Amino acid sequence: MTPKTITVFGATGNQGGSVLRSLLQNSNFAARGITRNPQSNASMALAARGVEMIQADGFNSEEMITAFHGSWGAFVNINSDDKIFANTKGPTEFDMGKTIVDAAAHAGVQHFVFSSGPPCTEMTGGLVQMKAMDMKYKIEKYARDLRAFKSVNPIGAGWFLENFLGKEAAPVFGGFPHFPDEEGFLTFRVPYWGGEENVPWLSISDDFGDIVQGIFLDPMRWDGHFVHGVSHICSFDRVVADFQDVSGQKSRFVPILPSWEAFDTHGIHELEDVKLMFGFTQITDGKYFADPTECHTASELKKTTAMALGWSESRYELVTAREWFSVRFEK
Known part of the structure; x- marks a missing residue:
């Protein structure tokens, strides 16, 4: 063929x-x-x-x-x-x-x-x-x-876990996970997400391509379905706690209050949309997509790709934030 x-x-x-x-x-x-x-x-x-x-x-x-x-x-x-x-x-x-x-x-x-x-x-x-x-x-x-x-398949990418690998913008977010603050904590400072704090995390390197391939394996089934490109859903608190557990480094999440408008972008143009993103999610009670965030669709698409490629069952699942950190920051 x-x-x-x-x-x-x-x-x-x-x-x-x-x-x-x-x-x-x-x-x-x-x-x-x-x-x-x-x-x-x-x-x-x-x-x-x-x-x-x-x-x-x-x-x-x-x-x-x-x-x-x-x-x-x-x-x-x-x-x-x-x-x-x-x-x-x-x-x-x-x-x-x-x-x-x-x-x-x-x-x-x-x-x-x-x-x-x-x-x-x-x-x-x-x-x-x-x-x-x-x-x-x-x-x-x-x-x-x-x-x-024949099919139009939109997909939205969540918050890249890979963003944590870059050191340049880390100080804008409190230094996490690279630079300790004056009290010795790796501190993640961002506004609250909103709603139930269901932040859509995504491993671009581990999952995104496989999710998209899953769409191409059966595109007519997903025609018009907005796919949430999400690996794991959890709060900022939880993601920082997972990092601390696997890295052994003292870490904490400190929300920026009273609202998203207090987030200082330090004049970095690319971060202006990040600031607006917090405004968007707070106003929509935590929605980053038009519908409440879910990852069961992405999970099904990942599994479809894994099965098509003959992978072992251990590779069927999406990567959690904790698993992602354990590969890159394990103590």
Whole structure:
């Protein structure tokens, strides 16, 4: 049987890279990645693993049609922090998304998986406007309304556990899990999440790609279903306690009060949406997606992929925060 080609836009990013690494394990799929710079280290590393890397710009319709040519499926994640979107008079994320969707449809892509977001402004009655989330939802809606694909499968990525590996932004969050405070604690300082404090944690490296592959293994079943890209659901308190247990390092969660508005981004542009995210989740009583957060769908998709790849039952399950920390910070 000829492998079905799945093309990934955003191939060198965290999400796209995870999807490609998962797809490479399945001989029924041929993995293709789209990049603006095929000579970048990330692009060449993917090519070395067997990914067909195609050069194309998300704003160039002809290039995108060529990149999608012959593809059975597509996974698309647009980097909302791309500097090109910072210019208020320049092209928007929706402009790029529309070009990508139209190109995929023109090229005959049958199954379109899109990394989307909730309609933030709508859900908060205009109180919080997360431009990135609203743009992604607008692109998702455009793809669905176009009715050019056999299936449109939106997925939302939770809070990356991998963010804890970076030291640069750690001081903004109190230093956790790298820099002790003046009292010797690794302190995690963020506003409360809201509602029942059901924070959606995600291991990009362990789970995300397998969840997406699970969609591609039966895309018609998941058509129109917004998948919660979540590995584990637990509070900030619990995640810090799990870290302390496995690392042996004195740690604590200290909420920023009285509300999300007290979160200081220290002028870091990329953290402005993080601040708004806390506003969004507090106002919606803890919702990060349009529906209450759940991980049973992601669990089923992970298991579907594991079974298709012939993995042992020990690899069927999603990774918990405690398991994730134990691999990377164990004492």
